[in-house]
Amino acid sequence: MSYEHDLNHLLIAVVVIVIILPLLANATDHKVGGDYGWGLDGNYKVWAQSQEFYVGDTLVFKYRRGDHNVMKVNESDYETCTAPPGGAALVSGDDVVELTTPGNKWYICGIPGHCTAANQKLAITVFPSSPPSSFQAPPPNYSSFSCIPMSSNFHIVLVLATLVMLIV
């Protein structure tokens, strides 16, 4: 195999890395409750455990308008299913909540009985997004090939790059 051929493989791998990495870093829209949506029969504890929430992601509450609503509450109001007085509810049936800060967040349905009797409530933990270190410019005096990103996605990228090299 010629040096030029190897270089072609490397270039293709680099292109793949550049294309794939931003896709992996994309924000996620979490449809609360999955296909079922936001209602009386959802198990939002189980659903929340199936997800990982990061700053920049969104929650999407889907329900038939008028049947439910969404109120952001604190932990004690979540535990007791208390709709905060004067608290604003989301009522559109297609409510999008952007997760802008890390930490614990709590949401309930404010329709009387829905939270208390049917457990229509959601508690999540939002993690800070991983630092964009993989996109920093390489330090001077390093060769251009030493800046392969060492992020948490590195292993996925390495596997993909290896696959591409094997295929081409």
Ligand SMILES: [Cu+2]
């Ligand atoms: Cu409800």
